[in-house]
Amino acid sequence: MSRKRIDLRDVAALAGVSLGSASRAINGVENVSTETRERVQRAIDLLGYRPSHAARALRSRLSKTIGCMLSEATNPLYARLFQAMEARLRAEGYVLLLATGLNDADRELENLRLFAERGMDGMILTPGNERDRRILDFLDASDIPAVILDRDIETKKDVVMFNHVPAVKRITRELLDLGHRRIALLVSHVDVRPNRRRIEAFKAAMREYGITSPNELVRLQTTSTTSTFDEVVGLLKGKEPPTAFIVQGTNTLLSLLNAVAAVGCRIPDDVSIISIGDPDFARTHVPPIAALRVSTDDIVERTVELLLKRIKGDRSMPPQRALVQFDFKPRQSCGPLRAQVAGSGL
Template identity: 30%
Template sequence: MTVSRLGVNIIMEPLPRGMKNMRITIKDIAQRSGVSCSTVSRVLTNHPNVDPKTRERVKQVIDELGYRPSRIARGLVMGQINVVALIIGDIRNPFYAELTRAVKDILNKEGYMVVVSDSDYDPQKEEIYIRAAEEYGFAGIIMITAMETEALIQQLEKLRCPVVLLNRYLPSVETDVISVDNYLGGYLAAEHLIKLGHRNIAHLAGFKNSSATRDRLRGFIDAHVHYGIQLNQERIVYGNLQMEAGYKFAKEYLSQNEDITAVFCGNDLMALGLIEALYEEGKEIPRDISVIGYDDIDMASLARVKLTTIRQPQYEMGQTAAEVLIDRMKGKIGAPKRIIFTPKLIIRESTAEYKPGK
């Protein structure tokens, strides 16, 4: 077959038997074009030092063979690939699912592939994923979970690719941070319960070495101070942000502390687990005990008792984190950004006014 392109007649031989089902390589293109592999590489990278007629001949062979260059292989040669690592704490948590969707929507539009890694809130896994991202030449990293450890801090300080912390921050690490005002969120939760007349309020918090947990706890404590209410420190218990933690808290802790009239949970999943256990114990929500969560995942409004909670603008946070990372990957320099969103109290059915002697 003879093909004419830009006045150049190119004689194309039929493909050898079986080649259509084989992975085409640069070597195959070079052999059929009658040029060296280095010339084919220069054509693929649009290098100017290629004769126009030779470039046309190589391009025609590429079209005829249906060759598609490997972005990963090319990226490894160049030292970086258009892949972003997204490290999350728990892939089962709907809160992370919405953040992940937002991050992928934005990055995919810009030609980046997103690799999602589930750390199970394990600092060692976080360190492994970061190390892998750097070794494979990933373009950037977004961490939705960042457990504050000395090893992680040292690792992030040495990274050569940009990193954005989403819904977390590390005080000693200078990097871009996208988060919600977790201090205000904790304050709003406690204030809501206090204004309903509750005085014996427990807090089922998240992980101790999480900035989000610490900030929500500070807000929770300061609301008590502001309203002149004595807070029993034994009422602060730490959980793993999963439903089972809330379930266990209700079965083991609340059953032994029946004077508690309200609970602020560090996320919606623990709140939902707590409510389930309370119903098993014959309790009514909110008649016997008020419960407030944090995040406002879809399940919060679909539970048997619609959950009062603190809403985070999940999609907007993920979108902003991706946009900031894209700027950094494109070489935009400047002081680290700290973008803080405002949480909102969403009042539903799981909280009510405290009535003595109920």
Template identity: 50%
Template sequence: MPPRKPASVNIKDVARHAGVSLGSASRVVNNVANVGEETRAKVLAAIEALGYRPNHAAQSLRSRSTRTIGCLVTDVANPLYAQLFRALEERFLAEGYLLLLANGLNDPDREIALLNLFRLRGMDGVVIAPGNERHAGVLKAVAALEMPAVVLDRDLASRHDKVQFDHAAGMKAAVAYLAGLGHRRIALVQSQSSNRPMRRRAEGLRAACRSHGLAFDDRWLVQLPSSTSSAYDAVAALLAAPDRPTALLVQGTSILVETLNAVSAAGLSMPRDLSLMSIGDPDFAVHHAPPLTALRVDLHAVADRTAERLLARLGGETAEAVSLRVPSELIERGSCGPAP
């Protein structure tokens, strides 16, 4: 006998075909953990045999859950956000949630619209890293969120849990490493923003240089309009100065690619003439010649902590908001060496 048409099959049919209770069949369909493997196998076999397709819209109305998580980042063209989204997606999919990505593009009006859309669409929860952490309209839209939220690496004035990168400690480790190689002039090349990552890196670099007795010239803080801006001209000018830096700390976006091009055009060789460390560890870093030393945050650890906090809130936790900090790891490769 051919299987019944999917449109005529419901969850009761699946339970009957599998020989299990309606509750057990429903738990399997909704990917709930407390189901025995034998029962799960029977229900999955019945779903396959009957061609059953759950009506997620109806499920959402009954349970008031959409099994979706909204994720707002500034721009997934940034390799950091692309890698982080992939890690978050894997973590939430394992829990039965679909992660929906939205790019704010550092536009406050767009970020406000997206945050409001998350709210109106009834997302179960959201993960947010807006590009405008101090904008009154963005803060108002965040405050209006009715679902649980986790803020990623932003000093956002909100009631929500936060997962932060420890940028100051990363800069301290980077400067200690470079100073130990004899470098006295260390520059930072990154995008210009008042957001937490750029602000904390600049502050951390200045503090670390002071602690090692190193002077820091404001010319050695190169800040580009955005993470996708060309850094070529600014870095070329930096390297042409008679007292040029002997080491560069560079944001690992397209800014890093442009910086490497400028270093090559200047006829400088790494690490003989110049040391370079990437902030972030883009995929090409290990294959570059020489491989690039990197200051890396474990993005899977970030995803785990983010998911743990959001899932705890979705499970009913009502404790005070917490702020978790994820450290950086210095990965030594071939692009750093003794100061010339």
């Protein structure tokens, strides 16, 4: 004999309240007393009742789901952001669903269309194709509230930007003040705002000291760890090797550290290193790697606050822009340029 399916009427009967009161308590309507909420919750727990998500979405016209599209999930910052945003939105009653764009415009457009087709209440986006006309047109036409993270996109959506330029200038000057002049910058080859701003800031800081950085010291990296390893080994074995590196704190940093060890260089005696981003392994490395870091909590709070304001009805305000700052964590991976290194190479 099949077990009777528990529904809202059973909850209301056990709680001793009307069907309407039980429904309002479950859906979080404000004009419900604390006592009624507690009685309904006890009944739910005793009966093992699970409200129908689809039915609640139909009544409230909200799916209570947020679509999150990241350019990649392996980036340590993005991984931390997703975990923190998921927890923050769960506390507000929302489920955060992840999709990756992998810097492929067709895939990103497909993800955006899926978010729309599945009735997402909002979107959090870091597309890898800022200037793809199809993506821009979709965002302009979409009435789904969205917050775009750290991208130069011409859109009426809200944005949360990271303030790269002063941060990268600061760490470049840090190395210059230690005497380094052959400084290499390793960033991703993907043409998006963070990489453009990092290169811009690095070159500007070098010019302030009267130095024009050779093109061979600004290296655009693919996702291949082997490629980065070989490239760094080649630089360090060259006639004029770099004495310092500024590097993206992803697998690129790992490849750099492996390459430095492979050629027998010591950190910071032979090579100084600063990471853009502060992954866990940077802090536990021997010696610990100096890093630029951005507050995950700050990004999440600003992003979620903007998105929930839009979802809850404040859609008439003009597009909002929030700016998140980096801070520098000096550690033992930076040291002054040694005279013998400056004069004779590694």
